[in-house]
Amino acid sequence: MFTFIVTVxxxxxxxxxxxxxxxxxxxAHGTRSGAKGGFAFSVGHTIFELSLVLFLAFTLQIVxxxxxxxxxVGAVGGVALFVFGFLQIREALASKSLAxxxxxxxxxxxxxxxxxxxxxNPYFIIWWLTIGxxxxxxxxxxxxxxxxxxxxxxxxxxxxxxxxxxxYLARRGTSLxxxxxxxxxxxxxxxxxxxxxxxxxxxxxxxxx
Numbered sequence: 001m002f003t004f005i006v007t008v009x010x011x012x013x014x015x016x017x018x019x020x021x022x023x024x025x026x027x028a029h030g031t032r033s034g035a036k037g038g039f040a041f042s043v044g045h046t047i048f049e050l051s052l053v054l055f056l057a058f059t060l061q062i063v064x065x066x067x068x069x070x071x072x073v074g075a076v077g078g079v080a081l082f083v084f085g086f087l088q089i090r091e092a093l094a095s096k097s098l099a100x101x102x103x104x105x106x107x108x109x110x111x112x113x114x115x116x117x118x119x120x121n122p123y124f125i126i127w128w129l130t131i132g133x134x135x136x137x138x139x140x141x142x143x144x145x146x147x148x149x150x151x152x153x154x155x156x157x158x159x160x161x162x163x164x165x166x167x168y169l170a171r172r173g174t175s176l177x178x179x180x181x182x183x184x185x186x187x188x189x190x191x192x193x194x195x196x197x198x199x200x201x202x203x204x205x206x207x208x209x
Contacts, residue, residue, distance in 0.1 A: 085189075088187070
């Protein structure tokens, strides 16, 4: 269980820290609302994300005993980790700065914005349908729905810490993005994703022989 939790934290950290529509909107909104707005964004994100995770868990529970399902999900998750890791490293190398657009945010309800920008983010959906499904399957095998709950809690706290913290810093006129240190961190997580992708792929292929 400890190993699984560490895996979840390391693998999902890249998704939580990677820049995207939700992150940039949170920063722009945070310049006015601070940590309170970031927390509201996190709650809105959770509303959509937890619903998706529970739907996937209930769906996968029906077919979890089929060995082929576990192998296919592991292979798909492994490939996705490898691809996302490579793209993350490439983006970190190519981007010298991460600009934040502070215009065009008309809604004041951060909770609604958090829900909408989560559900409308293709990266988020693809992540959960590939890498996320692999984690859900492992959680179900490990401890059924209790495992899924442990997996999700191990994941979601990073969203709250990151979104609330960056919104607070935005309010104070400080940014964690755009600097060399942030790009280095993203490259490190990208390399870790590639390693986990190879591990998941090898594990899936080994189960077929």
